[in-house]
């Protein structure tokens with residue numbers, strides 16, 4: 782998993798504050814931390830739709846499928862129709878949670894974990910071999926990719942307003958989000974905190 786800032790609206794916080802003061806004679810006021818906090822507390826969400834951030838995320842197809850559900854973002858994802866697939870992203874074996882079917886517990890026995898590590902490598906190596914054979918027989922990449930597992934690595938660019946990033950990070954850093962997705966969201970949160978310190982402080986993230 783890797784996340785990297787690609788771009789953000791210049792002076793993002795100052796820009797949002799300037800726009801928030803649309804009805805004020807004091808629009809150029811350089812103090813904006815309190816104003817942005819007020820807007821957050823009162824859910825003046827439109828203010829947070831005037832600055833955008835693009836993040837590059839490297840993860841598995843399993844997790845990118847979840848990220849792509851955040852419909853307010855704009856995406857560009859690595860295409861397996863044009864290029865060879867890259868690698869696979871190993872996933873730890875966790876035990877199925879007893880009550881919550883969408884959750885797991887990180888206490889699987891050591892022998893299960895090491896079996897899982899090996900089987901992932903083997904399955905990916907087999908799938909990759911089959912993929913390469915298919916390509917060598919002239920099968921199109923768009924067909925050959927059907928054999929690849931969900932842990933195949935992918936890369937996507939995600940662009941969204943500060944509003945969308947706030948809600949994505951709030952939701953996907955919660956305990957009920959799958960661990961591998963939480964790790965991506967925590968990476969996005971670290972970028973958010975660095976780039977938008979006043980908003981992050983108002984959210985209790987910094």
Ligand SMILES: Cc1cc2nc3c(=O)[nH]c(=O)nc-3n(C[C@H](O)[C@H](O)[C@H](O)COP(=O)(O)OP(=O)(O)OC[C@H]3O[C@@H](n4cnc5c(N)ncnc54)[C@H](O)[C@@H]3O)c2cc1C
Pocket residue numbers: 826850851852853854883944945946948949952953957958959
């Ligand atoms: C734990 C978990 C389990 C899931 N399980 C399933 C499943 O089994 N099947 C399935 O199909 N999908 C599942 N999902 C996906 C989920 O249903 C949504 O599709 C996904 O989280 C995208 O959210 P969104 O539609 O709000 O998109 P987003 O793009 O994140 O949000 C849409 C818009 O709503 C705004 N918004 C979001 N939250 C707020 C808020 N609190 N206040 C104000 N504005 C807000 C955003 O800023 C944005 O403008 C799951 C998600 C989670 C977190």
